[in-house]
Amino acid sequence: xxxxxxxxxxxxxxxxxxxxxxxxxxxxxxxxxxxxxxxxxxxxxxxxxxxxxxxxxxxxxxxxxxxxxxxxxxxxxxxxxxxxxxxxxxxxxxxxxxxxxxxxxxxxxxxxxxxxxxxxxxxxxxxxxxxxxxxxxxxxxxxxxxxxxxxxxxxxxxxxxxxxxxxxxxxxxxxxxxxxxxxxxxxxxxxxxxxxxxxxxxxxxxxxxxxxxxxxxxxxxxxxxxxxxxxxxxxxxxxxxxxxxxxxxxxxxxxxxxxxxxxxxxxxxxxxxxxxxxxxxxxxxxxxx
Numbered sequence: 001x002x003x004x005x006x007x008x009x010x011x012x013x014x015x016x017x018x019x020x021x022x023x024x025x026x027x028x029x030x031x032x033x034x035x036x037x038x039x040x041x042x043x044x045x046x047x048x049x050x051x052x053x054x055x056x057x058x059x060x061x062x063x064x065x066x067x068x069x070x071x072x073x074x075x076x077x078x079x080x081x082x083x084x085x086x087x088x089x090x091x092x093x094x095x096x097x098x099x100x101x102x103x104x105x106x107x108x109x110x111x112x113x114x115x116x117x118x119x120x121x122x123x124x125x126x127x128x129x130x131x132x133x134x135x136x137x138x139x140x141x142x143x144x145x146x147x148x149x150x151x152x153x154x155x156x157x158x159x160x161x162x163x164x165x166x167x168x169x170x171x172x173x174x175x176x177x178x179x180x181x182x183x184x185x186x187x188x189x190x191x192x193x194x195x196x197x198x199x200x201x202x203x204x205x206x207x208x209x210x211x212x213x214x215x216x217x218x219x220x221x222x223x224x225x226x227x228x229x230x231x232x233x234x235x236x237x238x239x240x241x242x243x244x245x246x247x248x249x250x251x252x253x254x255x256x257x258x259x260x261x262x263x264x265x266x267x268x269x270x271x272x273x274x275x276x277x278x279x280x281x282x283x284x285x286x287x288x289x
Contacts, residue, residue: 012024015095029060031098033092033093058285069200083115107133174266227255
């Protein structure tokens with residue numbers, strides 16, 4: 001049994017507001033919270049399966065399932081999803097009596113991390129963002145990858161074929177390492193009845209849709225330029241979900257932001273380029289202020 005398997009068994013749930021948040025812990029040291037993306041079937045342990053052991057050698061690694069995913073409560077405030085996710089992450093830190101923690105966020109999780117740094121800056125140490133959502137994605141037509149993600153539960157509903165297309169064609173640059181077992185696992189997770197009935201990631205709709213769109217675009221938020229936390233943005237140069245230009249946008253707006261563009265890499269940079277990511281993340285999180 002791997003340490004990640006043990007984490008699944010040893011994980012626990014805490015109450016945050018009116019929701020239950022499942023998380024697992026590994027290692028000791030400064031607290032680092034790994035926030036996963038919003039693709040169908042996502043969870044904390046699966047999204048960071050290639051990173052947890054390396055980071056746990058130096059840090060106390062906390063891996064939650066975001067609201068709407070995995071073993072956590074399947075409910076998100078669709079009027080302000082990034083703000084709601086940030087509230088849940090901050091609430092988790094409060095529940096664990098952590099004054100602050102470093103945050104590592106991929107895609108949806110990156111958006112949650114960045115929003116928490118705006119809403120409750122005292123709760124955040126350093127930030128590592130990989131292809132985060134909310135960075136100019138509302139100002140142009142959705143990418144093919146984002147369209148695939150948002151349409152997964154629409155039309156004829158979820159299917160293994162849709163899931164395989166999203167993961168192999170849009171999540172990574174080189175799909176040769178994607179196994180049938182990985183597809184099967186994510187597909188099974190995506191079929192949770194509560195998620196099918198109420199997908200956590202969807203296109204804003206209804207009379208308040210425009211307000212929601214504005215809330216989900218950090219480049220419209222004046223607070224972005226006041227996020228002074230040391231930040232490392234790692235973006236796959238071939239990201240098919242969130243456009244890599246977003247990395248330059250963050251580096252231009254945030255005063256303490258470094259940008260690393262990973263060649264021949266897609267949206268799932270921490271998985272596809274695990275050795276590169278683990279080395280960059282460890283060095284950045286251990287750097288002397």
